[in-house]
Amino acid sequence: MSTVAAIPMDGLRIGESLSPAEYLSTARRIRETPGESLRPIRIAVLSSFTFQLIEPVLVVEAARRGLRAETYIGAFGQFEQEILDGARLMAFEPDVLVIAMRPEDVDPDAVVRYHATRGQRLAELGVELADRIEELVHAFRGWSRAPVLVANFASPARLPFGVFDANVEGALTHALAAANLELTRRINGCAGAVVWDYAGLVHGAGSDGWTDPRLWAMARVPVAPRHQPALARHLVRTILATRREPAKCLVLDLDNTLWGGVLGEDGLAGIKLGDDFPGNAYKSFQRSVLSLMDRGILLALSSKNDQDLVEQVLREHPDMLIRWEHIAAARIGWYPKSQGVRELAADLGIGADALVLFDDNPVERAEVRANAPEVAVVDVPADPLGFPDALWTCGYFDQLALSDEDLRRTPMYRADRERRVWASRFESVDEFLGSLEMVAEVGEADALTLGRIAQLVNKTNQFNLTTRRRTLAELEDLSRDPDHRVVWVRIRDRFGDQGMVAVGILRLEEDAGVIDTLLMSCRMMNRHVEDVLLAELAALTRAARRGRLIGEYVPTPRNSSVAELYPRLGFDRADGPREDGARFVLDLAGRDVAWPGMIERASPLDSRAGDPPATGGAAP
Amino acid sequence: MSGPAAVSERLARIVAAVLGVDEGRLSASDSPETLDAWDSIHHIQLIMAIEAEFDLQFSADEIGELNSIGRILERIGEGGDAS
Numbered sequence: 031m032s033t034v035a036a037i038p039m040d041g042l043r044i045g046e047s048l049s050p051a052e053y054l055s056t057a058r059r060i061r062e063t064p065g066e067s068l069r070p071i072r073i074a075v076l077s078s079f080t081f082q083l084i085e086p087v088l089v090v091e092a093a094r095r096g097l098r099a100e101t102y103i104g105a106f107g108q109f110e111q112e113i114l115d116g117a118r119l120m121a122f123e124p125d126v127l128v129i130a131m132r133p134e135d136v137d138p139d140a141v142v143r144y145h146a147t148r149g150q151r152l153a154e155l156g157v158e159l160a161d162r163i164e165e166l167v168h169a170f171r172g173w174s175r176a177p178v179l180v181a182n183f184a185s186p187a188r189l190p191f192g193v194f195d196a197n198v199e200g201a202l203t204h205a206l207a208a209a210n211l212e213l214t215r216r217i218n219g220c221a222g223a224v225v226w227d228y229a230g231l232v233h234g235a236g237s238d239g240w241t242d243p244r245l246w247a248m249a250r251v252p253v254a255p256r257h258q259p260a261l262a263r264h265l266v267r268t269i270l271a272t273r274r275e276p277a278k279c280l281v282l283d284l285d286n287t288l289w290g291g292v293l294g295e296d297g298l299a300g301i302k303l304g305d306d307f308p309g310n311a312y313k314s315f316q317r318s319v320l321s322l323m324d325r326g327i328l329l330a331l332s333s334k335n336d337q338d339l340v341e342q343v344l345r346e347h348p349d350m351l352i353r354w355e356h357i358a359a360a361r362i363g364w365y366p367k368s369q370g371v372r373e374l375a376a377d378l379g380i381g382a383d384a385l386v387l388f389d390d391n392p393v394e395r396a397e398v399r400a401n402a403p404e405v406a407v408v409d410v411p412a413d414p415l416g417f418p419d420a421l422w423t424c425g426y427f428d429q430l431a432l433s434d435e436d437l438r439r440t441p442m443y444r445a446d447r448e449r450r451v452w453a454s455r456f457e458s459v460d461e462f463l464g465s466l467e468m469v470a471e472v473g474e475a476d477a478l479t480l481g482r483i484a485q486l487v488n489k490t491n492q493f494n495l496t497t498r499r500r501t502l503a504e505l506e507d508l509s510r511d512p513d514h515r516v517v518w519v520r521i522r523d524r525f526g527d528q529g530m531v532a533v534g535i536l537r538l539e540e541d542a543g544v545i546d547t548l549l550m551s552c553r554m555m556n557r558h559v560e561d562v563l564l565a566e567l568a569a570l571t572r573a574a575r576r577g578r579l580i581g582e583y584v585p586t587p588r589n590s591s592v593a594e595l596y597p598r599l600g601f602d603r604a605d606g607p608r609e610d611g612a613r614f615v616l617d618l619a620g621r622d623v624a625w626p627g628m629i630e631r632a633s634p635l636d637s638r639a640g641d642p643p644a645t646g647g648a649a650p
Numbered sequence: 651m652s653g654p655a656a657v658s659e660r661l662a663r664i665v666a667a668v669l670g671v672d673e674g675r676l677s678a679s680d681s682p683e684t685l686d687a688w689d690s691i692h693h694i695q696l697i698m699a700i701e702a703e704f705d706l707q708f709s710a711d712e713i714g715e716l717n718s719i720g721r722i723l724e725r726i727g728e729g730g731d732a733s
Contacts, residue, residue, distance in 0.1 A: 051699035055667035082691055244710045248694060255698045 048090065050255050057086035060093045068098035073269065074124035076104040076112050076166075077181075078135035080250040084258050091262035095270060106250060107135070109162065113169050120173055126269050127170060130181035130228065131159055132252065133209070144190040144202045152202065156183075156209030160216045167220045175503055177272040179265075180217050181228035182210045187237040221503035224272060224430050231264045271428035275489045277406060278380050279358065280322055280427075281371055283389035284333040284340060288316060288352060290414065293339055303349045311414040316351040318418040323356055326436030327427055328378060328443060331360040332370040332387070358443045367394045368401035378443075379552040381491055381588070386426045390414075433482045435529040445525040446553060452525070463557060463628045466523040470562045471632035475509035475516035482530045483518055486549060491588040493560070494549040495581065495595065496611075513538045514546075515570050519563050521554065521629075528554070534563045536570055542578040542615075543571030548595075555591075558626035564599055568616070568623040577618055580604065584611040599623060657704075657726055664703050665719060668696045681718035693717075700726070 048056060060068070071092065075081045081103045092099035102122040104112040109129065112119050133155055134141040140151040167178050183206050189195035196203045210229060217223045232240050235257050242254035253261050285292045289312045290302025302309045323329050329352065333340065340362050344354040359377040361370040367389070375382040383404040389395055395407050408424045410417065435442075449466070456462035475483055484502040491497070500508070509516045519532040531554045535547035545567055550560055571579050581596040596614035597603070600621055604613040616623070625631065658678075665680075666673035669687040682688040688696070697713050704726055708716065716722045 049699065050695065050702045051664045051667040054695060054699065055670070058670050083695060086695075244713065245694065245698070247710060248713065249691070251694075255702065 047259070053087050053090050053259075056093075057089040060089055060098065067096075068093055069096060070098045070100060071269070071273075072100045072102070072122060072125045073128065074102040074104065074119060074122060074126070075128045075130065076109050077128075077130040078107050078109075078132050079130070079252050080106055081130075083245075083249060083251045084253060084261060087258045087262040088265065091259065091266045092269075095266050097266070097270075109166055113166050116170075116173065124174065124176050126177050126179065126272065127174070128179045128181070128226065128265065128269075129163060129166060130226070131163065132181075133159060133183050133206075134186065135252075141186060141202065142190065144205070149200055149202070149205050152205050152209070156205070156212060159183075160209075160213050163213070164216050164220060167217075167223045171221065171503065175222065175501060177501070178220070178223040179226040179268055179272070180213070180223060181226045182213055182230075184229040184232035184240075185237060187240065218431075221506045222501055224268070226265065226268050231261060235260050267425045267428060270425060271430060275384070276429035277327070277386045277426040278384040278489075279328040279330050279374070279378060279386070280319065280421075281330045281332050281374060281385050281387045281405075282319065282352075283387075283391065283394065284331065284335055286390045286414075287388060287410075287417075288312060288319075288350075289343075293335055293343060298339070298343055298347060301343070301347075303347065305349070308414065309349065311417070313349055313351060315414060315417040315421075318421055320351055320356070322421070322427055323440055324437075325432060326439040328358040328439065329356055330358055330374045330378070330385075331362060332367055332374060332389075333362050334364050334367075335362050337362040355444060356440065358440065366397060366401065368398045368405075371398060371402055371405050379492070379555075384489075386424065388417075388421065431481050433485060435482055435485075438527070438529065442526065442528060442553075449523075449525050459556070460628065466525070466557075466628075468521060468523045468557065468559075468629045469632050470559065470629045471520040471522075472562065472566045473518055473520075475505065475518065479518055479530065480505055480509065483516065483533050486530065486533050486551065487547065490549040490551065491586070492552045493555060493592055494547075494586075494589050495545070495592055496547055496584045497586050497589060498547055498584075508535060515567075517563065517566055517570070519550075519559060519566070520632075521557075521559055532559055532563045534567050536567050538571075538574050538576060541576060542580050543567065543574065543576045544580045545582065548581065558629060560595065561599070561623065561626040562629055564623040565625045568618060572618055579616045579618055579623075581614045581616075582611055583614070658723055660703060661700065661719065661723060661726065664699050665696065668692060668699050676719060678720035678723060679718065 073088070073092075085101050085103060088101065089099045102119060102124060104119070109131065133152070136159065137151065137155050139146065140155040144152055163180055167180070170178060185203060185206050189202055191198055191201045195201045206229075214225050217225050239254060240257055241252045245251045245254060282288060285294075288303075290308050291300060293301055303312050304310065305313065319329065331340070337360075340360075341354060344350055344352065344357070359374050361373050361377075363370070367387070371385055371387060372382050375385055381404070382402060383406075386406045386408060387395065387398055388408045388410060389398075390410050395410070398405055399407050406424075406426045408420055408426070410420050452465070453462045456465065473479065480502060484500070484505050487505065488499050505516065508514045515536040515538075517534045517536065518530050520530045521528040532550040533547065534545060534549075537544045537546045548560070548563065548567075550563070568579050579601075581601055583593055583596065585593065599616075600623070601614035601616045604615045662673050662676045665671070665676055669685060669692055671685060671687060682693065694713075697708060697716065700722065701707055706726070708725070712725065716725060
């Protein structure tokens with residue numbers, strides 16, 4: 031679940047456009063050609079319209095992204111039958127379920143004759159569909175953990191109040207927007223379900239012509255052939271986002287990427303960057319890059335250039351939107367890019383597979399693809415006006431939800447830099463740690479914290495004792511299970527709030543508490559934050575009247591730095607060395623895990639209060 | 651180069667690609683009766699593929715009547731891009 035780079039099928043380029051006949055023959059070739067280059071995925075689609083004609087296009091677009099799609103197309107409109115009496119669907123064992131319910135298919139009059147009931151019928155339909163979908167997801171959850179994608183509601187091309195529909199507060203335009211907002215709220219409350227932005231897809235393509243009236247009348251297919259590839263690509267991209275971790279860092283080249291021209295030759299005043307063409311092409315690309323940073327993507331630089339000159343441009347050029355303080359790490363110098371990007375990953379404490387390279391130079395892209403294949407590389411077009419689109423369509427940064435931590439990430443990394451400068455003033459590590467004035471807040475998982483917990487569980491590699499990945503739905507189940515405790519730690523210090531940085535999952539067995547999961551953001555290494563978590567897990571084990579705390583270490587290629595964590599904390603080795611890891615035990619009668627002296631415990635008044643609100647397909 | 655031969659070859663290629671049959675064994679008399687793969691779904695797919703290939707558009711009424719390779723050839727021959 032790590033590599034973000036897509037592996038297109040041989041001979042099938044990502045951007046190449048195919049005719050309808052080519053889609054069909056290519057889909058057949060994909061189905062008939064066994065091969066290990068494509069990862070199998072079973073996609074079930076339940077829709078209020080005919081999906082069969084779109085299916086071959088989906089198979090081809092999935093293959094372009096490295097997936098071999100096997101599909102299950104439900105009888106149209108038969109949502110409850112397919113899921114509730116789900117023998118056929120169950121036998122298919124879907125890896126992902128798509129639910130696409132168009133309001134106009136369920137009740138055409140509610141949409142087309144919107145004003146017959148002053149919109150009342152549509153408002154009721156919106157609630158009815160949200161209820162139905164919620165129940166369907168809930169029922170599906172009874173037998174499957176697969177993610178569910180729910181299409182939202184697209185606006186029709188022909189609005190009932192014509193060109194002035196949007197001018198009337200009570201008209202369809204605004205009623206559909208309200209219905210979509212309500213749908214999003216409901217879906218966010220269903221574990222493992224996400225909105226598939228069908229409305230955004232139709233809007234992006236243009237609702238006029240989205241449907242071919244002949245295809246609709248003869249076959250109940252609401253998507254014209256020329257739009258089917260866009261639909262399939264959008265769906266595949268959404269599916270991929272549920273199956274892989276978003277990239278964490280965008281690595282940018284400089285010359286002819288962030289500005290036009292070559293800095294070393296043209297100089298600070300000579301590079302093309304400004305408010306007129308062609309400099310404005312680069313400026314608008316920079317703005318797109320910053321919009322990624324705003325939602326938590328780190329920015330890094332990798333360029334064959336002169337470091338001082340680059341720093342001068344990022345600090346002084348009046349038209350640079352990307353400034354030096356936005357950059358989390360930089361490798362400027364005359365060595366292979368593949369080496370530069372790997373060093374950037376090490377600097378940032380993240381895996382190289384969490385990096386995405388954006389470089390205008392095809393030779394550099396090929397070098398990184400060849401020598402650092404774990405790094406995702408954006409296909410950059412020759413024309414800089416196409417850069418924002420290339421960034422937007424690459425999909426590597428797609429993530430299902432936006433957490434508080436995402437919005438504060440760049441300032442947090444900036445604070446890390448300040449912390450390093452501060453650290454250099456101290457002789458001893460303990461003196462430095464004491465000076466940080468760290469405060470830890472510890473709590474158990476609830477609806478507010480599960481999203482961030484799932485993020486940490488699924489993307490922490492280095493400080494992770496067991497590397498057990500879990501979906502949000504699974505974590506939610508564990509958080510409610512009486513024999514489990516899902517515990518989190520938040521840290522703040524004199525440089526700011528670090529957010530939630532560590533998670534532990536404790537499983538209560540007959541006579542012991544077993545630490546199923548223990549992980550921490552590697553930004554917190556060497557700050558005794560893990561001691562806080564261990565102390566809490568020990569206290570919970572005691573409170574549950576279990577006498578021993580058992581820890582496990584499952585080795586992976588990435589987590590060797592924590593192999594000796596438990597012995598260091600006073601645990602005894604429980605058994606001899608085994609291939610699948612080691613177990614350690616701490617007898618709580620004799621010893622304890624002490625709360626670290628340099629970290630203050632947040633007083634209960636500081637902590638988030640309140641019971642977890644009801645979530646998870648709360649069907650009646 | 652143009653002419654009926656070129657059109658029929660292009661059509662045969664489309665029919666073969668859509669239905670997954672051998673291009674060389676197709677004849678003008680082939681229809682849903684002679685080709686198992688030519689069901690109602692494939693008929694729609696075939697029509698859409700032909701429209702894209704020859705850059706033309708059939709009316710909904712016509713689509714139902716274009717039920718053999720011969721009839722389709724005849725219809726394409728009447729107009730459209732047969733170069």
